[in-house]
Amino acid sequence: MAGINSWPSRKLSYAGRAQLVQTVLFGVQSYWAQLFIIPAKVIKLIGELCRSYLWSGVGHITKKALVAWDKVCSPKSMGGMRLINMQLWNKATTAKLSWDLAHKEDKLWIKWVHNFYIKGKNPWPESKQASWMIRKTINGKHVVDHIQQLRSKKEV
Template sequence: MTILRTFSTFSKSSGLNMSKEKSNAYFNGVNEDLRKDIPQVSGLVQGNLPFRYLGVPIKTTRLTTHDCSPLIDKLLNRIRGVGARKLSYAGRLVLVQSVLKTLHNYWAAMFILPNGIISKLESICTNFLWDGEVDYIRTPLVSWEKICKPKREGGLGLKNDVLWNKAAVGKLVWWIASNSDHLWVKWINHTYLKGLNWQTYSPSTNSSWSWRKICQTKEVFTDAYTQQLWKPQKGQEYTIAKGYGFIRQKQTDVPWVSQIWNRWSIPKHSFLVWVQQHNGLNTKDKLQKIGVNMDSICCICGQDREDNNHLFFSCQYSRQIIMEIGKWLGMNIPYQNLRDMER
């Protein structure tokens, strides 16, 4: 009755009414008589777990691969709904960043996703990026590990799904650590913590799988809380992006990032140059190793072995083209500097 009075008060205040046809009652820890009385009094039909809310499954136990199948289906539908194979590498990269990764981020912000689902998501994104297909067809030109680095470190700026999911769960850890004014935090304090210190708390073996995972994630951010990187004050709160930056292994910035990624460059040209910087192009020496070509001699000059360095820097015709472009632009292009950028 308390819940019905609350709904009634809300309706009078907002002018919005609950749709009983679209609502269900769910029970846990109540006797059979109460299960029968509540639907009769409220007019609600008893529902069963799991159910779907805002497109995601709601259940009391850990998510399974089957539970996450709608996420995979949505990704596949987005890919098949566009002329993916007609897009350039750069076009498919934009689609992965703006559409496919957004779907994953939506789920990752609410659930601890199974490792099998995250591997499947990465596989779909990898195959789509390099060939416009869902299934594995060809070997990627550059590894997924390198792709998931920031551009300043030589990557394409995509997020590592495993680390992003941990950073998203880290938001729950932050809510508990800062005693945030959320109903869920109050329930955690009443059910699990019971006045114990959150920083030193360890879950019992009979705790739920999700709660144990949250506690494991807390250990990942122990140093951050010790250093007080995030504080409750406005502008210093925890965000998923900050958490991701903390747990990600940072690497040295590459010297050529501004030469490739800038507002004057055509995106598909920038992407191909980026592949070249990672020695990912299918030059004749690489094709010979996998048995596609019988020889590895440069087809332009016909003198030396065609590899990444020769094709762009050592070939006499490449040098001539670079110098002619410099004359056309009215620029003196130092050839040695280009070789240094390549290294």
């Protein structure tokens, strides 16, 4: 987040700061979220810093936002700025990791989780000794199953 303070924010409009937030900060978060689950507390802090930078041009939390963040994250056709809702994005990437766990067999981490936690059981067991990240990924299967049910109803 130190990079926020180095950007010449005084010369940027809201649209310019929104573009920086969207491409740089959310791009970094998007990349890391595809590799592992980012804790909710970290996502909240990143969101607060993004809001602060968007409204005031500084990289530290300064004041309340002028518009609700949900509104800012909504599509432009609905009056928003189409920024990414990082909490929703994190849920989507958790579901993606869970889908990978269910459908891909070629990655080392997937083989490891199957051998140590899932052990061929269906439905997947909940493991108390697993790390929070593994538990969250295994629990993400519920989201994947729900989406697959919706898709199959839509196809019928």
